[in-house]
Amino acid sequence: MRKFKEAIIEKSLLASALVTILVTLGIILVLSFEAVNFFREVPIIDFLTDTQWTPLFSDKHFGILPLLSGTLLTSFIAIAFAVPVGLSISIYISEYAPKSFRRTIKPALELLAAVPTVVYGFFALTVVTPFLQTFIPGLSGFNSLSAGLVMGIMIIPFVSSLSEDALHAVPNSLREAAYGMGSTKLQNSFRVLVPAASSGIIVSIILAISRAIGETMIVAIAAGQQPRLTFDPTVPVETITTYIVQVSLGDVQHGSLEYRTIFAAGITLFIFTFLLNTISYRIRKKFQEKYE
C-alpha cells in the first residue's frame, strides 16, 4: 500500500516536471502554426528582404528588417552601456570593495532588476529624453537612445551580479600569484582574473543581450512605434516586441493576416533568444566542469 502511494506521488511529481516540456512544445507549436499560415500568404523572401514593415496600412509590406534593426539598435545601445559599467562594478565589488560593502551593495543593485519595466519606460520618456534633449537638440520625443540607455540601467545587475560570481569563483591562488609578482589590483583584474573568469563573464553578457532583445515595455513607451530601417539613435523606431504590443492593443481579427504577423514577429524573436540562451547554457555547463 505504501509502495503504491509512493509510486502515485512520484508519477504526479514527474507530471509537474513534464509541464515545463509542454510549455516549450506549446510555444514552438503555437508560434510555428500561426507563422506557417503567415508564410503561406507572404513569401519568406519578402519577409527577410523587404525593407518596409507596414501590415496595418493599405499598401502592405511585410519586411522584418525595420523591426529587427529597431530591436538590434536599442539592444546595442543598452549593451554598450551596461556591459562596461556592469563589468567595472563586478571587478570593483569583487576585488576592491571591502567585504561589508559587497554584502549591502549586491542586493541594492539587484533592486534595479526588480523595478517593473513599465516604470523604466516612464522614466525614459519623462526624465531621460527631456534631459538628453537639452544637449542633443535634434533628439525626437521617441528615440532609441533614451530607451536603450534606460534598458541598459535595467540590465546592469544581470551583468554585474553574474560576472561578480564568476570573478569570485576564481581560485585565490591565482590572485596570490599575481600579487606576489607585484601586480596592482587593476593588472591582476584585467590580466589574470577576467581572462580566468571569461566564460562566466561571457555568459552574463549573452544573457544580458537576450534580455535586451526581448524587453518590451521600455521600448514600447520610449522608442516609438515607427518601423524604420535605420541606425540613427535619435529618431523613433519600432522593435519586434513593440509591434506585438501595438497590434495587441488594437482590434485585430483572429485569423486575419494582421493577427498572424505578430506570430511571425514572435517566432523571429524566439529564434534569436533561443540561440542566445542555448549558447550561454553550453558555456555555463563547460565552465562548471572546469572548476569541479
Add this chain to the structure above:
Amino acid sequence: MSKKEKGIVIDKSIKRKHKLETKGVKVFYDDFMAIKGIDMTIKANKVTAFIGPSGCGKSTFLRLFNRMNDYVDGFRLEGEVRIDGENIYKKKINVEQLRKQVGMVFQKPNPFPKSIFENVAYGLRIQGINDKRYLSEKVEDSLKQVALWDEVKDDLNKSAIALSGGQQQRLCIARTLAVEPSIILMDEPTSALDPLSTAKIEELIYELKEKYSIVIVTHNMQQAGRISDYTAFFYLGELIEYDRTKKLFTNPEKQQTENYITGRFG
C-alpha cells in the same frame, strides 16, 4: 632606477646582498595574536629554512616580507620589518615595487591560465615591457635557470595548465626569476609534489642561492637539513631557536627544538 623611487632603493653594486630583519614583530588577526614578538636577522645569499608544526606562524611570518598578509581580513602588524634597513611597512613604500624584489613561490603550483611563455613574461609585461626580443631572451633564460627549457622549448605557446605538477612549480619559480628579484620566499614549495619533482626543486634551490637570498618554509625536516644553511624553529607564534642548520639539527640549545626534530611532537 632613480633614487627618488619610493620603493626599496637598490644600488647595483650591493645588489646581491640583501638582509631581512624584523624588530619586535607581532601579527594580529583581529584579536588573535599569530606572531608574538620576533626579532630576527636573515642573512643574504643563504638559504634559511623555517620549520615548526602547523599553525606555528611560520607561513604568516614568511609572508610579512612581501606583504602578502595585507590581503587577509583583520591583519594588523606591530613592530618593524626591514629589508636593507628600510621598514617595508611604512606608508611611503610601494608594495608593487617591493614584490618585484621579493619574489614568492607558493605551496601549490599556481600558474596563470595562460601559455607557458606568457606566464614567465607576466612580471615583465606588467612593468610595461613588451619588446618581443627582450621578452624571449628573458623567458628562455629563466626557463633555463629552472632546467625546464629543454622540456618545454617547443611548447611555449601551450597552456601552462597542461604541465605536470613538478613542471608547473618550476615554471612558477621561473616566473619569479624573470623579474630578477633579490630575495625569494618559498612557502612549502614541494609539499604538493612527488619525490622526483621535489628532488629537482631542491637541487634548483641549491643552485639559486648563489644569486639570491632564499627563505623557505617547510614541513619536511629532512628537506630543511638538506638544503638550508640556517634553520629557524617556530612554535606557537614564537621563534624558539635560530642557528646554523647543522648546529640546530645536531645540537639544539632548547628542549622544545630537540623534541620537534626528534619527532616527539608535531
Add this chain to the structure above:
Amino acid sequence: MNNIRKNRLKDQIFRGWGIACTLLGLVLLAIFIGSILIDGLQRIDWDFITSLPSRNAENAGIYTALMGSIWILVLTTIISLPLGIAAAIYLEEYSKKNRFSSILEVNISNLAGVPSIIYGLLGLEIFVRILEMGASVLAGSFTLALLILPIVIVSTRESIKAVPKSIRDASYALGASKWQTVSMQLLPASFGGILTGVILALSRAVGETAPLIVIGALAYVPFAPSSPMDEFTVMPIQIFNWISRPQAGFEVNAAAAIIMLLLITFIMNGIAVYFRNKWQKKLK
C-alpha cells in the same frame, strides 16, 4: 614617472571609476524615484485608490487595476506554486542523472530566458482561444504562472539542495520513505528559501505588462473582477495606458500609480530578503 608609479595611478583611477559605476545605477534610481514622488505623491489619496477609471484625469482612480493585480497575484500563486514545487522536488530528489533529466534541465534553463511577450502569444492561443477562457483573469493568471514557473523551480531546487545531506541520511536511516523524507524533513527545512524564491517570482509577475496586453487584457475596465472568468486590467497596464495619453493630468496619475506599484514591488522584495536572511541563519 616610471611604469610602476604609472600603474599605481591607473589602479587608483580605476578604483574611482569602479565606485562611480557602482553608485551610478543607484543614484539614477534615486533620482528617478525622487522625481516620481514629486510628480505623483500629491495625487495619492484614498479617492485615488478607491475610484474607478475615468476619462477625466482628476477623477480617475486605480481601484479596478489594483483589484485586478490582486486577483492575478492570488490565482498565479495558486497555479504556479504547487506545480513549481512539485517539479523542483522531482528534479532534485527523484530524477536520475540521465538523458531525460538533462533535457528537462536544458529546457527549464531555456524557458527562463524566453521573453515574457512570447508567453503572451502562448497564452493568447492556448488559454484565450483554444481553451476559450477569453481575456479573463484566469487566462492572465495561467499565462503569468507559466512565465514564473522556471523561476519558482530553480529557486526551490536551490533551497532543497541547501538542506544538509545529514538530514536526508538520518531520515532514511529511520526507515522513512522518499516522500516522507521530502514532506516531513526537506520541505520544512527549505521552507524559508522556497518562500523567498516564490515571493520574488510573484513580485516579477505583479510588474509584468506585455504578456497581459498580448492576451487582450483591457486598459479600461469599469468594474473590478468578481470571478476568475471576468475581464480585468492590472496596475502596469493602467500605468502604460496613462503614459500613452497626451493630457498632462494622466502623467500625474501615472506617477501616482507607479508609486503604488513600486511600493508593492519593494515590499515584496523586502519580505523576500527578510525571509532569506532568517532562513539562512536557521540553516547554519
